[in-house]
Amino acid sequence: MYKTLLAAGICILSMTSLASAQEKKEIVIASEGAYPPFNFMDSNNKLQGFDIDIANALCEKMQVKCTIVAQDWDGIIPALLAKKYDAIVASMTITEERKKQIDFTDRYYRTPLSVAVPKDSPIKDTTAASMKGKSVGAQSSTTQAIYAEETYGKAGASAKLYPTQDEANADLANGRLDASVADKFVLVEWLKNAGKDCCKLLGDIEGTTSEAGIAIRKEDKELKEKFNKAIKDIVADGTYKKIQAKYFEFDIY
Incomplete structure (x- = not known):
């Protein structure tokens, strides 16, 4: 009986670990869909834009499956904190005020x-x-x-x-x-x-250049590290420049 229970316990633990590993292979990302050319809805009501292409490129580098969903801007941070998704890729400026609630990755572009x-x-x-x-x-x-x-x-x-x-x-x-x-x-x-x-x-406007980063929950430190590495990777291998060239005639990084 003890061996049976032990085996069952090990089996459950293994299944839980496997499920946990699988969960980390999927990330849900939110964007606004109303901020062209960074994010917008196309004629088929599908999210498109620089933010979306960057998000997909980062997911490919991280070797994770990503689902990108639309979220109204005013509710985008509250929904992240409520765990409706894992990250925000929506041209969100990194500010000290926002850092009181959430964390950010390194920048993926800057703008005045x-x-x-x-x-x-x-x-x-x-x-x-x-x-x-x-x-x-x-x-x-x-x-x-x-x-x-x-x-x-x-x-x-x-x-x-x-x-x-x-x-x-x-x-x-x-x-x-x-x-x-x-x-x-x-x-x-x-x-x-x-x-x-x-x-x-x-x-x-003089003195207003700011940086946009990917917003995540403060406790998701491992996810932040993965995003930061992926940002560096797409800049280094030329993927970032290819995406940038689709939307801009100048460097925004």
Whole structure:
């Protein structure tokens, strides 16, 4: 009886270990799907973009199966903490405030904040003084939202926040905003396409270059190490450059 129980115990332990090993071979990643060219939904309602290609390349390097799901921006960190997925690859800026809740990998790209305005705008530059009395849009719960509220807002601008960057861009195009603040590469992409007839890039905001990283839970240290190694690997073997070339004509790493 003892041997039977012992054998059964070993069997259960082995099965548990095997299941655990298999679980580590699968990772669920969240992205927003509303931040082109980094992440967006295509005509088939499938996630596409730079973030998605990077996520898939990292999963290939880590030799794990990855499922990428869409998640609204405002709920993206709470859902990570609730363990609905394992990581966020959604152009999330690494900030000290966010580090109070979650952890980040090394950067996988960097970008300054920039400002877009209508082509006939009288606004001369991106300084706070130039935004006095102007309406400035930004996506909520982002570094650009903080800048719009705390820097431009304190200088006398009216900051208006939106659930997505697309909505802020639409209001700028329709004359309901005087300016829109976002990551430079997002505005450049929009101005090449939907915004090309209405608007222009006013310029970068000095001193705002930030880094985007993959967000994970603080306790997932092993996963962080794997992601960091994979980031280094895709940069070293040229995979990163190939992905970058699909979306940008310049280096963003």
